[in-house]
Amino acid sequence: MHSPEELLALYEQKFNSSNFNESPSALYDPVKHIMSIKGKRIRPLLLMMSCDLFGGSVAEALNPAFALEVFHNFTLVHDDIMDNADIRRGIPTVHKKFGINSGILAGDVMLAYAYKYLTDIPVVHIPELLRIFNQTAIEIFEGQQLDMDFEKRTNVAETEYLKMIEYKTSVLLGCALQMGAVLAGADQENQKRIYDFGLNLGLAFQIKDDYLDAFGDGEKVGKKIGGDIVQNKKTYLLITALQAAKGAQLDELHALLNNTNEEEKIAGVKHLFETLGVKVIAENRMNQLYDKAIESLQSVMVEAPRKELLLKLARAVHERDF
Amino acid sequence: MHSPEELLALYEQKFNSSNFNESPSALYDPVKHIMSIKGKRIRPLLLMMSCDLFGGSVAEALNPAFALEVFHNFTLVHDDIMDNADIRRGIPTVHKKFGINSGILAGDVMLAYAYKYLTDIPVVHIPELLRIFNQTAIEIFEGQQLDMDFEKRTNVAETEYLKMIEYKTSVLLGCALQMGAVLAGADQENQKRIYDFGLNLGLAFQIKDDYLDAFGDGEKVGKKIGGDIVQNKKTYLLITALQAAKGAQLDELHALLNNTNEEEKIAGVKHLFETLGVKVIAENRMNQLYDKAIESLQSVMVEAPRKELLLKLARAVHERDF
Numbered sequence: 001m002h003s004p005e006e007l008l009a010l011y012e013q014k015f016n017s018s019n020f021n022e023s024p025s026a027l028y029d030p031v032k033h034i035m036s037i038k039g040k041r042i043r044p045l046l047l048m049m050s051c052d053l054f055g056g057s058v059a060e061a062l063n064p065a066f067a068l069e070v071f072h073n074f075t076l077v078h079d080d081i082m083d084n085a086d087i088r089r090g091i092p093t094v095h096k097k098f099g100i101n102s103g104i105l106a107g108d109v110m111l112a113y114a115y116k117y118l119t120d121i122p123v124v125h126i127p128e129l130l131r132i133f134n135q136t137a138i139e140i141f142e143g144q145q146l147d148m149d150f151e152k153r154t155n156v157a158e159t160e161y162l163k164m165i166e167y168k169t170s171v172l173l174g175c176a177l178q179m180g181a182v183l184a185g186a187d188q189e190n191q192k193r194i195y196d197f198g199l200n201l202g203l204a205f206q207i208k209d210d211y212l213d214a215f216g217d218g219e220k221v222g223k224k225i226g227g228d229i230v231q232n233k234k235t236y237l238l239i240t241a242l243q244a245a246k247g248a249q250l251d252e253l254h255a256l257l258n259n260t261n262e263e264e265k266i267a268g269v270k271h272l273f274e275t276l277g278v279k280v281i282a283e284n285r286m287n288q289l290y291d292k293a294i295e296s297l298q299s300v301m302v303e304a305p306r307k308e309l310l311l312k313l314a315r316a317v318h319e320r321d322f
Numbered sequence: 323m324h325s326p327e328e329l330l331a332l333y334e335q336k337f338n339s340s341n342f343n344e345s346p347s348a349l350y351d352p353v354k355h356i357m358s359i360k361g362k363r364i365r366p367l368l369l370m371m372s373c374d375l376f377g378g379s380v381a382e383a384l385n386p387a388f389a390l391e392v393f394h395n396f397t398l399v400h401d402d403i404m405d406n407a408d409i410r411r412g413i414p415t416v417h418k419k420f421g422i423n424s425g426i427l428a429g430d431v432m433l434a435y436a437y438k439y440l441t442d443i444p445v446v447h448i449p450e451l452l453r454i455f456n457q458t459a460i461e462i463f464e465g466q467q468l469d470m471d472f473e474k475r476t477n478v479a480e481t482e483y484l485k486m487i488e489y490k491t492s493v494l495l496g497c498a499l500q501m502g503a504v505l506a507g508a509d510q511e512n513q514k515r516i517y518d519f520g521l522n523l524g525l526a527f528q529i530k531d532d533y534l535d536a537f538g539d540g541e542k543v544g545k546k547i548g549g550d551i552v553q554n555k556k557t558y559l560l561i562t563a564l565q566a567a568k569g570a571q572l573d574e575l576h577a578l579l580n581n582t583n584e585e586e587k588i589a590g591v592k593h594l595f596e597t598l599g600v601k602v603i604a605e606n607r608m609n610q611l612y613d614k615a616i617e618s619l620q621s622v623m624v625e626a627p628r629k630e631l632l633l634k635l636a637r638a639v640h641e642r643d644f
Contacts, residue, residue, distance in 0.1 A: 021460070027467035078430060082423040101404040101470065104426060108400060109463040111433055116456040123449045127441065130448070134438040138343070141431040145349035148423065 001306060002058060004313070007048040008041055010058065015066045020113060030098045030106035034073045037089050043068040046176040049313070050194055053306055056184025060121055064129060064179055067118035071137070072172065074110035077103050079144060121183065128182050136175040143167025156239045162203065165236075170202030193300045197310070200293035204286045205317050210235035211282050212321070214270055220322040226266035232257050236285075237278050241269075244276045290318045323628060324380060326635070329370040330363055332380065337388045342435060352420045352428035353435075356395045359411050365390040368498040371635070372516055375628055378506025382443060386451060386501055389440035394494065396432035397462060399425050404470065443505065450504050458497040465489025478561045484525065487558075492524030515622045522615035523636055526608045530642065532557035533604050536592055542644040548588035554579050558607075559600050563591075566598045612640045 002010075017032045044065035051061040079085075080093040081103045087093065095103030118133055119126050146164040150156045174195040181191045212221050213228040214237055228235050245253050253272055259265040273279050293314060297307055324332075339354045366387035373383040401407075402415040403425045409415065417425030440455055441448050468486040472478045496517040503513045534543050535550040536559055550557050567575045575594055581587040595601050615636060619629055 021464070024464055024467045024471060026471055027464060078426055081426060100422075104400055104403060105463055105467060105470075108429075108433070109460060111430070112456055112459040112463065115437060115452070116460070119449065119452050119456070126452070127445045127448050130437070130441050130452075134434055134441070137434040138431060138438070141427055141434065142343070142346055142349060145346045145427060148427075149346060149348055 001052050001309065002048075004045055004049065004309065007045060007052070007058065011041065011044055011048070011062060011065060014062055015069075019066065019117075026098075026102065027105060027109060030077075030094045030102045031110055033091075033097060034077055034088075034094050034106070034110075035070070037073075037091065039069075039072075039089075041069065043072055043172060043176045046173060046198060047180040049310055050177040050180025051184045052180075053194070053300070053302060053310060054181050054184030054186040054190065055302075056180065061180055061183050063117045063120040064183065065176075067114045067116075067133075068172070068176055068179075070110050070117065071114035074107045074114065075140060075144070077107040077110070082144070082148065125183055129179055132175055132178055132182070136171050139167040139171045143169070143171075150234050150239075155242060156234060158236075158240060158243065161234075161236060161239050165206040166199065166203060169206055170199045173198035173202040173205075190300055190302075193296050196296040197293050197300070197314075200289045200296065201314050201317060204289035204293065207236045207282055207286050207289070208317075208320065210237055211279075211286070214273060215279060217321060222322065226262070226270070229266050229269045230262050237273050237282055238269075240281055241273055241276050241278045244278060244281075245272070249276065286318070290314070323374050323631065324370075326367055326371065326631065329367060329374070329380065333363065333366055333370070333384060333387060336384055337391075341388065341439075348420075348424065349427060349431060352399075352416045352424045353432055355413075355419060356399055356410075356416050356428070356432075357392070359395075359413065361391075361394075361411075363391065365394055365494060365498045368495060368520060369502040371632055372499040372502025373506045374502075375516070375622070375624060375632065376503050376506030376508040376512065377624075378502065383502055383505050385439045385442040386505065387498075389436045389438075389455075390494070390498055390501075392432050392439065393436035393459070396429045396436065397466070399429040399432070401466060404466070447505055451501055454497055454500055454504070458493050461489040461493045465491070465493075472556050472561075477564060478556060480558075480562060480565065483556075483558060483561050487528040488521065488525060491528055492521045495520035495524040495527075512622055512624075515618050518618040519615050519622070519632070519636075522611045522618065523639060526611035526615065527639055529558045529604055529608050529611070530640075532559055533601075533608070534643070536595060537601060539643060544644065548584070548592070551588050551591045552584050559595050559604055560591075562603055563595055563598050563600045566600060566603075567594070571598065608640070612636070 017035060020028050020031055020035075022028060047065045047068060048058055048061045052058055076088065077094045080088060081095045081100055085093050086096045093103075094106060098106070115133075118129060121129065143164055143166070146160070147168055150161070150164060175198075177198040178191045178195040181194050186194070210228065213235065214226065216225055218225045227233075228238075232238070241253060242250075249272065253269070256265055256268045256272070259268065294311070297310060297314065300307065339357060342350050342353050342357075344350060369387045369390060370380055370383045374380055398410065399416045402410060403417045403422055407415050408418045415425075416428060420428070437455075440451060443451065465486055465488070468482070469490055472483070472486060497520075499520040500513045500517040503516050508516070532550065535557065536548065538547060540547045549555075550560075554560070563575060564572075571594065575591070578587055578590045578594070581590065616633070619632060619636065622629065
């Protein structure tokens with residue numbers, strides 16, 4: 001088996017901006033711009049680790065791994081337009097730098113490239129990989145729509161919120177792991193188990209994201225705490241608080257949402273998150289989802305030592321405070 | 323073999339808005355809006371006719387036929403945003419009715435659905451169909467970029483213009499025909515010939531579009547003649563005129579491009595198109611492309627009578643005055 005570092009080295013060795021056409025440059029410069037942001041490669045890594053877990057050929061997993069990275073970046077480009085975001089990881093977003101039309105078209109061509117690399121694999125696996133990927137892509141677009149819908153609503157139930165983050169972000173992690181399993185020839189039962197591992201870990205990860213914005217250590221998280229609170233962003237914490245608060249506390253919460261004093265607002269909302277039990281609810285939900293993820297991984301039918309790398313990764317995700 | 327009417331009846335019987343999910347409605351209502359515009363179904367029809375030509379099962383061609391229609395409509399949705407177009411075939415464009423974000427996301431999910439239906443075919447054909455489709459999709463996005471690039475340039479060579487319309491519109495016609503051939507088990511030689519038939523017919527069609535805007539009969543074309551001229555749209559005629567005009571005629575052309583009197587402008591530009599020989603150049607180019615298309619079709623190795631339906635369709639496209 002290969003360490004995550006070895007897998008990522010193989011990946012970086014193979015892929016760079018030469019994996020796209022050069023011309024017309026007005027189309028491909030924006031693609032190269034977003035692809036130049038070197039993220040954590042979590043989706044390619046999960047795909048390769050899963051393939052390795054089930055004893056598959058990591059070399060055959062490289063193209064679909066790149067496909068998922070291209071696809072993920074495509075969603076960022078289009079989401080940034082929809083969210084009117086100017087900055088991503090410290091550099092201007094594609095539409096900010098190149099214009100909205102370039103953002104739309106660069107995203108479109110990236111989606112086509114994702115399919116191109118996804119299917120540049122041994123033909124026997126193409127139909128199954130495509131089926132999983134199409135389903136996932138459709139869910140992701142539905143998740144983005146739910147997210148936009150929720151921003152306009154005053155009350156969103158926890159189950160609705162969980163469905164949204166499942167579709168918008170977690171299914172792609174499950175998809176990455178399942179694809180690796182398919183490439184390694186794993187059976188459907190094991191595919192389902194490794195998929196569920198990724199799905200639940202992704203949900204826990206997403207709630208942690210919301211949680212750290214309110215209760216993290218600014219120095220460790222690397223950004224100012226309370227950014228979501230200031231923006232009234234419908235996080236897991238806020239939607240849970242809106243469901244839990246009654247009477248005077250609900251009035252207080254609504255007043256805080258309209259408070260323009262940032263410090264007061266952050267402190268007040270965090271205090272309410274604690275007194276309403278929202279902080280504990282979030283912690284319990286994360287633990288429950290993490291346990292579910294680990295249970296799924298444990299049930300995968302390969303020898304236990306092979307699972308150590310993914311277990312370690314899951315533990316790191318769960319325990320992160322940044 | 324089946325008549326075009328029979329093929330279209332099969333198609334209409336199978337596909338309607340129930341071929342998309344229902345929810346979230348904010349995502350799928352825009353999809354249904356654009357799909358409700360009943361176009362000429364030229365791409366599905368070409369795919370089915372080609373499959374029929376080579377003796378394939380038309381039933382197996384239905385899903386990819388729908389995929390091409392979904393894909394084509396997706397490009398219209400995103401192109402309309404980029405072109406800032408308010409109306410398409412008499413109804414509001416998707417982004418005009420539902421907003422730009424809805425237009426972007428509805429387009430994205432349509433592209434995923436296109437891949438879903440494209441690959442809902444006997445597995446043996448999936449890799450080949452995907453290869454052709456991915457290549458075509460990438461070319462179409464490159465063509466749209468070239469089109470946008472050209473709008474900002476003063477001089478565009480004829481070969482550049484032909485490359486742009488080839489990528490932006492003609493490759494999808496070639497792709498439709500080649501896919502039908504693949505599904506019917508035609509060999510690569512025949513695939514290439516039927517592809518070239520579509521490609522060249524598409525080019526002739528596109529130039530005809532430009533031509534009819536200037537020299538068509540308004541009653542037959544169904545819209546006011548000279549719309550492209552008024553907008554200084556870089557049509558085949560205008561780019562050829564800009565290349566051909568020298569000295570006083572070039573000055574006159576530039577003056578006309580800035581003339582705000584629509585009637586004067588249309589009459590003046592049309593007059594220049596004639597005196598510069600642009601009208602004849604366009605006619606010759608269309609005839610040449612049409613002849614090339616027919617030659618390709620004639621070289622397809624099936625009995626001549628089987629080609630009659632496609633020949634008739636090509637002739638209708640070539641001789642249309644609307």
